[in-house]
Amino acid sequence: MSEIWIESKTLAGRYMVSSLGRIKRMAHVSTTLSGITKSYPERLIQRAKSKDYPRIILKVDGKAKAYLVHRLVAEMFVPNPNDLPCINHKDGDKSNPHPENLEWCTHQENMAHAAATGLSDCAVPVQSAKHGLGMWFPSLESAVRHTGVSKPCICAAAKKRQKTAGGMVWDYAASGMFFGDLLGEEAA
Structure with missing residues (x-):
């Protein structure tokens, strides 16, 4: 599968999200408060270490914030016509952010999937x-x-x-x- 990159509007047009779950900062020029202009080359962003869902720390509008990789991928590559709030990993693997492994769902559907696959510590019923x-x-x-x-x-x-x-x-x-x-x- 070839990697497809799409510019993220969520990330102030500064970052691109790939179909393989990679994130890169786009090349840009920035001017400091003291008037110094600095060029920043395109660069892949390393994922933050986490036992939970893979995430990255990005600076958007001058503030650093953690973003879930699978959510960024789903927002760019998985249609959500019903405006559902959750993203489910079909194979149950949190580290697999590929679009074909992600689906939008309700909180209830997400919990039911976690219960059915044995992923939830407090599964229902x-x-x-x-x-x-x-x-x-x-x-x-x-x-x-x-x-x-x-x-x-x-x-x-x-x-x-x-x-x-x-x-x-x-x-x-x-x-x-x-x-x-x-x-x-x-x-x-």
Whole structure:
């Protein structure tokens, strides 16, 4: 695949974004407050070190700011006709900012994808068992609302960092999972 570069309007026309997820500063001339003119050559920008999503630090309008590489790529190369707020990595790999791996989505769709691929630490849906009775919740937030058990406690129990939360055993439910699966029973 050949690399395509597009000038970013988001970045004050000073930077270009590539289809391979690279960012470069465009050549430009700048004059300081003291009247000195300086030429800056075109230059590739190195990504900032991060355990999370790859990001770069760019100076726009005189201020340094961190930008997520995948968001810049999606804004330039992935159509967003429905004005959706989130960007999903189809393959679940945060370090893969190629346009064919990115898609615009809602917050809900992004969370559902994270849950389905095992990427979310506190994925939805969740379920609990107490005294042999099962409860299934469509989301972590729903479980918090209905049980009064805090989100961090439910997550810790579901991740097996602690045995119970609110006196209940918790687990992440797979789509279509029968509650007996949590209790070690067969579906009827």
